[in-house]
Amino acid sequence: MIRFVLSVAVVGLAGCGGPEPPVAGVPLAGTVSYQGATRASKLLSMDAEEGCEKLHPAPVTEERIVVAPGGGLANAFVYIKTGLEGRKFPPPAEGVVLEQRGCQFVPRVLALRTGQTLAVKNADPVSHNIHPTPKENRDWNQQQPPGAPDLQRKFAIPEVMIPVKCNVHNWMRSYIGVLDHPFLAVTDASGKFAWPDLPPGKYTLAVWHEALGELTQDLTVEAGKPATVALAFRD
Numbered sequence: 001m002i003r004f005v006l007s008v009a010v011v012g013l014a015g016c017g018g019p020e021p022p023v024a025g026v027p028l029a030g031t032v033s034y035q036g037a038t039r040a041s042k043l044l045s046m047d048a049e050e051g052c053e054k055l056h057p058a059p060v061t062e063e064r065i066v067v068a069p070g071g072g073l074a075n076a077f078v079y080i081k082t083g084l085e086g087r088k089f090p091p092p093a094e095g096v097v098l099e100q101r102g103c104q105f106v107p108r109v110l111a112l113r114t115g116q117t118l119a120v121k122n123a124d125p126v127s128h129n130i131h132p133t134p135k136e137n138r139d140w141n142q143q144q145p146p147g148a149p150d151l152q153r154k155f156a157i158p159e160v161m162i163p164v165k166c167n168v169h170n171w172m173r174s175y176i177g178v179l180d181h182p183f184l185a186v187t188d189a190s191g192k193f194a195w196p197d198l199p200p201g202k203y204t205l206a207v208w209h210e211a212l213g214e215l216t217q218d219l220t221v222e223a224g225k226p227a228t229v230a231l232a233f234r235d
């Protein structure tokens, strides 16, 4: 009986310990813009596969640089590059979806966490062969016929960026940014991104774009002060 009471006491003490409560994060709202000469998008030719061509009655343009009327740059991958070393963030339970639709990857740019599930879907009536080409992670490629179940994959190592191609259709491109923390985002159609709770600290913020390269900027976040940031690519 005494032993039982003691063990309960020990468990009770352990429950009160553990890591210190984290300092509350602050919201950060950011914008990425492109202030260079507008570059006309190339037309994509899908005439190598009739099954793809038939899906597009109108011409399809390559989505390399997508700029909103106000200059906001879509499909830029924004992330905290330094300042979070040594911190542990478990991956979210919900996965991220990469779809093949109209013989293109949708979305063009994805943000994924290490250990988070990437679900690859084929919505097309043709076969695709998904082939990420990482430098740090394991290389794989996988055929996915029409109606095949989703492919479920994970990436173990942070890597910015992993180009994804289709071994059947050489115009298909997607890019996956993999990080081991939650401060990563892809800009929306107006070039905006947001993080709800960035911990106070000193960081290097980086933005990567497939055609424009990478920019970095120092960022200091103070407790209780919501932050804003603007990054601009120029020619």
Ligand SMILES: [Cu+2]
Residues within 6 Å of the ligand: 103, 127, 128, 129, 166, 167, 168, 169, 172
């Ligand atoms: Cu394909």
